[in-house]
Amino acid sequence: RSKMPCGRGALIVLEGVDRAGKTTQCKKLVQALIESGRPAEMMRFPDRTTKIGQLISAYLEKKSNLEDHTVHLLFSANRWELVPLMREKLERGISLVVDRYAFSGVAFTSAKPGFSLEWCKIPDVGLPKPDLVLFLQLHPAEAAQRGQFGSERYETSDFQKIVLQRFEHLMKDPSLNWQVIDAARSIEDLHAEIKTHSETAITMAKKQPIGELWK
Numbered sequence: 001r002s003k004m005p006c007g008r009g010a011l012i013v014l015e016g017v018d019r020a021g022k023t024t025q026c027k028k029l030v031q032a033l034i035e036s037g038r039p040a041e042m043m044r045f046p047d048r049t050t051k052i053g054q055l056i057s058a059y060l061e062k063k064s065n066l067e068d069h070t071v072h073l074l075f076s077a078n079r080w081e082l083v084p085l086m087r088e089k090l091e092r093g094i095s096l097v098v099d100r101y102a103f104s105g106v107a108f109t110s111a112k113p114g115f116s117l118e119w120c121k122i123p124d125v126g127l128p129k130p131d132l133v134l135f136l137q138l139h140p141a142e143a144a145q146r147g148q149f150g151s152e153r154y155e156t157s158d159f160q161k162i163v164l165q166r167f168e169h170l171m172k173d174p175s176l177n178w179q180v181i182d183a184a185r186s187i188e189d190l191h192a193e194i195k196t197h198s199e200t201a202i203t204m205a206k207k208q209p210i211g212e213l214w215k
């Protein structure tokens, strides 16, 4: 396939604890990028619309139980099944703004007893590598002020505290472009910072091939 004259789109991932504002910021970012003439689309993981996504969704809603390794591999498979579509869009010059990715995959499973970070990463090795990973940093006490936890699996404060520690470990990886955003500020302040980082990543991505995650 010949290269687009204007270059590929950027893969931008938002991560963070529950209620940090990921979904709010993903939507605002896509809107702002489109308004400034940069094609962009939002995605989210898990993508609950596929067959694998429906298995995951039932598990999260506690309508079914799945063995812990099995559900980890399903979350990863749910990303891999969307890789052809992601590549096609990126190559067409569309930037993707993604609500959670492999980092959530590793942080949540490795918060369970008996799961190492190393084991958890393996199924996602080689996924399209994000050009930018924005981590929305929010203290658990501040997240609590934004409302109660829902009733889905993993929505407890003890579990989320371990998840946060796992994210902090993943953020030490210098091969990824992590940007930590203080999510305790206003929606508009956060948006401005996220937009600036994203515009830089989009400019840089045009000149580089899509990388491979953790490889």
Ligand code: ADP
Binding pocket: 016, 017, 018, 019, 020, 021, 022, 023, 024, 025, 146, 147, 183, 184, 185, 186, 187, 190
């Ligand atoms: P996440 O996707 O990370 O779980 P959401 O974007 O769904 O977070 O936001 C969780 C809740 O917090 C929503 O009620 C949202 O309106 C609110 N919220 C989002 N960003 C902020 C912010 N910067 N300050 C205060 N409340 C926020």
Ligand code: FDM
Binding pocket: 045, 046, 060, 075, 076, 100, 101, 102, 104, 105, 106, 108, 109, 153, 154, 155
């Ligand atoms: N989650 C999300 C995982 O455990 N593994 C993953 O790979 C991903 C992408 O699923 F508790 C968890 C994180 C969260 C839940 O909730 C998804 P939202 O509200 O759809 O983000």
